[in-house]
Every structure is written in C-alpha cells, then in structure tokens.
Amino acid sequence: MEMIGGRCTMPKRQRTSVNIPNSSVNHHLSRRIVLLGKSGVGKSAAANTILGQTVFESAVGSISVTRESSVKHATVSGRSVSVVDTPGFFDTQMSSEHLMIEIVRSVYISSPGPHAFLIVFPVNRFTKQEEEIPQMIEMLFGEEVLKYSMILFTHGDQLEGRSIEEIIAENEALRYVVDQCGGRFHVFNNKDQNNREQVNDLLQKIDTMIEQNGGGHYSNQMYEDAYRIRREEEFESVRKETEMRVRAEIQRENEIQRQEEIERVRMETEMRVRAEIQRENNVRKQQEEKQNTPECEKRSGFKKFFSKYCKYFLIGIAAGAIIGGGAGRDVCGVVGEVVGGVVGGVVGGIVGGVVALIVHKRQRRH
Template identity: 65%
Template sequence: MFVLQRFLGHLSIMAEMIRGLNVVLLGRTGIGKSASGNTILGKEAFKSKKSSTSVTRDVAVESGRVCGRWVTVYDTPGLFNTELSDQLMTEIARSVYLSSPGPHAFLIVFPVNMRFTEHEQQIPQIIEMMFGEEVLKYSFILFTHGDLLEGESVEKLIEKNCRLRDLVQQCGGRYHVFNNKAQNNREQVNDLLQKIDSMIEQNGGGHYSNQMFEDEEQRKQHEEKQIQDEIKRFLLLLLIFCCC
C-alpha cells in the first residue's frame, strides 16, 4: 500500500509538471525581481536584496507547487547592469530557452514608484533583442511595491504617466501588482496565474518556443552577415579606387 501511495504521489507530481508554467523575470537591478520570484513560489527561493548591484549574476532557476500546479521561475540578471555584454545577454536568452517546453510568460518588473526615464522606455526593445520580436505577446508588466500605492489605483498611475502607459500598451495592456511584503497573500499570486492562463489562451494555448528563438538567432546572423558583406564590398571598392 505504501509503495502504491508513493507511486501515485510521483504520478501526481509529474502531472503537475506537465501542465506547469515557466515564468521569466526581467527588469533592472534592485526593483524586486527576486522578491517577486519568492512571492510567486511562496518561499525564500532567490537571494533578495534592495541594491543597485545585481545579486543575480547568472540565470537562477527555482521551482515549486503553486496554487495546485508546478511553476518554474527564471530570475535573470538586472537589465542595464554595466557588466551585461551583448554576449552575456545572448547567453541569458539561451539558458532560458533550454527550459522545456519554453517560457509561458515574461514578467517585466517595475516598482510602482519608479521614475520612468528613457532607459525604462528602452527595456521592451532590449527584451526583443534578447528573445525575439514576438516576445512582447507573451509579456506582462509586473508592478512591485504595491503597498506604496496607498489606496491609489494602479490604473490611475498608468493613466497619468504617458511613458508608463506606452510600456503597458506594448505588452498588450497586461499588468499586475505585487506587494512582496505580503508573501502570505496567495490571492495576488493566484490572480497573476489566472491572467497568465488568459494570455496563454489568447496566444493559442502555447508557449514562447525554442523555434521562435532559433528563428530570431538566424535572423540576427543573417543581418550580421549582410553588414559584413557590405563592409567587404566597400573595402574592395576603396582598394580598387586607391589603385587606379
């Protein structure tokens, strides 16, 4: 009987993993990415520290059962970290795509009290460069420090800030608010998962696939080759001109 119960328990966990979610956290350093991962998983899975120096150097991956399903969270290094070279950004994207079957949702994290500058406006474009042109169809804006709203609705905050409004619109109008000081409030997590489910349904029931990443990599390589060919042609013409 014990062996049967153990076997059925393993089957139950496998079923949860099959219908699980892969969630990627993106954003600047010190804005609550890791804390949001901890809130989602309901445990201290990631190192969380309010600092301008990135705690996360590589992609950190943690999993757990959340609201009756298996959820895997990918905590990425902070965007605009001075140590993030183009090569490292590519490696971050590649490590995320090693997940199976692929990311279901990208959560772009902003604190509600952040001052939105040109840097913040560039984040969607940087994410597109890392993951491909279709990535924003699978993206949410996740606002942290929800306790700082102090009764003001996040909708009002979005409405009165044109830069923020544009960011939300680029993500299909999808957003959610977390109060990471209230990790025991599982309703905020359940609401997020329901919103992700709705987005997945709108996207045809799938995830952001490895094929999409590979297509994007091929497109980048093709563009780089075109640029190199143009440079070679220019240098050849310059050489011919100098020899005449």
C-alpha cells in the same frame, strides 16, 4: 550585441490592449515563468512571492545579487510552477556578452519554453533604460516574444492610494511599453508574501495570455528562429557596411586618380604652351636678327673699310677737285671752276674708293 550606453532603435508597432478576464484554462497545467528587468527592481523578491517561499537571494537596493540565470520549482494553488530569475539588464558588474548569454539561457533552462516573460518595473520609477528593455528583449528573442510578455510592477505598497492605471495613463512612454505587451500588467507587493490572491490573479492573467496565444508557449525553436534572423540581419548589416566602405574607398581612389590625371594634363598642357611660346620667341628673335644683322654688319664693315683706306678717298677727292676745277675754269671761268671742282671731287672720291678696294683685295690675298 552592445547594450550599455546606447539606445535601441526599432520601429514602433501598434499593439491592441486587452482586458484580462477570468480564464477557463485547466489550472492543473504547469506554468513556466521567466523574470526580466533591471538590477534592483525586485525580480528575485517577485520570484519568491510567486513560489511562496524564499528560494532566490534578494537584497534591497539597486545592487544586483544575481549573476546567472537559475530556475526554482514549487506547487502553487495545486499546480506546478517554475520560475527563472535572471541577471539585471544594464548590470555594470557583468560584461555585456556574459549578461546576454545568461539572459538567453533562461529559455533553455525553462525548456521546452516559458509560458510568460514578466518584465519587472518598480511602480515609482520609469527611466529611459526601463523604456529600452522591451526593445532589447525583442532583439534577443524575436518579435514573437512580446506576445508572451506582461509588465509586472513591484513595490505596490508605494502606490500610496493611487491606482496603477493612473500612473500608466500619466506617462506616455510607460503607456507605450504596456501597449507593446498587449496591455497586460499586474502589481505585486513583495512585502506581503502571504497575500496569495495577488499570485493567483497573476496566474489567471497568464492563463488568459496563453489562451490568446492559442494555448502554446514561447519555444526554443522560436528563439532559434529569432537568433538565425538576428544573425542574418547582422551579417547583412556587416555586408552592407563593408560594401559601403569598399565603395567609398574605390570612389576615394578614383577621385585621387582623377585629380592626378587632371594635374598631369594641366602640367603637360602648360609645358606645351611654354614650349610653343619659347619656339615662337626664338623664331621672332631669329627673324629680327636676320633682318637687323646684315645692315649693321654692312655699316660696321664700311666704317672699318673707310677708316683703313680713307687716304685713298681723300687723295682721289683732292686730285679730282684740282683737275676738275682747273678744267672748269678754262671753260667757264669761276663758275666752271666751282662746278668742275665738285664734279672732279666726286669722281676723284669714287676713283679713290676703287683704288682702296683694289688694295684691300690684294692685301686679303696676301
């Protein structure tokens, strides 16, 4: 699960705020507490304050000195108390995977399970990262974990006369986070470890929370169930992503095939149309050639024939005109001569053409 750089997004749930009265729970029962929060918010100092002794290494500032989850025990107000200190969320000096493993391990080293998760915030700072921490805890340990959780504000000496209730009321995001933990919160001044009243008040609030949870605690089984559900959700998410990716790939391939089929049909249609147009053009051209070529050839052949045998035509025309003109003059005088010459020329030309045709056929036979 990736933690750094991304904002957890989970549906917000309304939780009922509760007032924390004094509890009648048996104070001789042991209490197991896990501290969670960012680096440098005072988790280790708060653990030392609860136990009344310096057993966890603590440093001022935002640099984390805790690299793994560890548990310490002490007798507090006559009962056994164990506190688990954990590495800080968003610790840039640890890999996300290693950090999550160590935080989850806190449940096992507080076996059979913690009575309370104390989510530690400084009173003078609440950023987007602090706002994300309850959601991250819920993602790690399941929805039930916030029933066993309480906000612990550190650096109470910096309130400067203001109440923590005022600070919560003025910050909507902080108010929502407190509501997620059932309205439970407490303030510590880690500089005053001798103030045991603040520790006893915290244990009383934890006792009340245990009563509200039916006297039980967060168990390893709850974590196992949460882990199983988270794995199932991750598997389902991967399955859906894979399915969507496969569907998108199939759709993309289908679209490519569809476009290729459209292009193939278009090209085939274009080729058929072009072939049909070419065929029609060829037919029309052949028809035009068929209509035009015989007449042309006929005219061209006659010209060649006349040019070759024109002497027969001229001799026939001349002879016909002379004979026809002489015959016409004898019959009708001058008019008869003219008419006879024309008629004789025509008849002579026809006779000359017949002679020329006979000569042409004989030449073709030889």
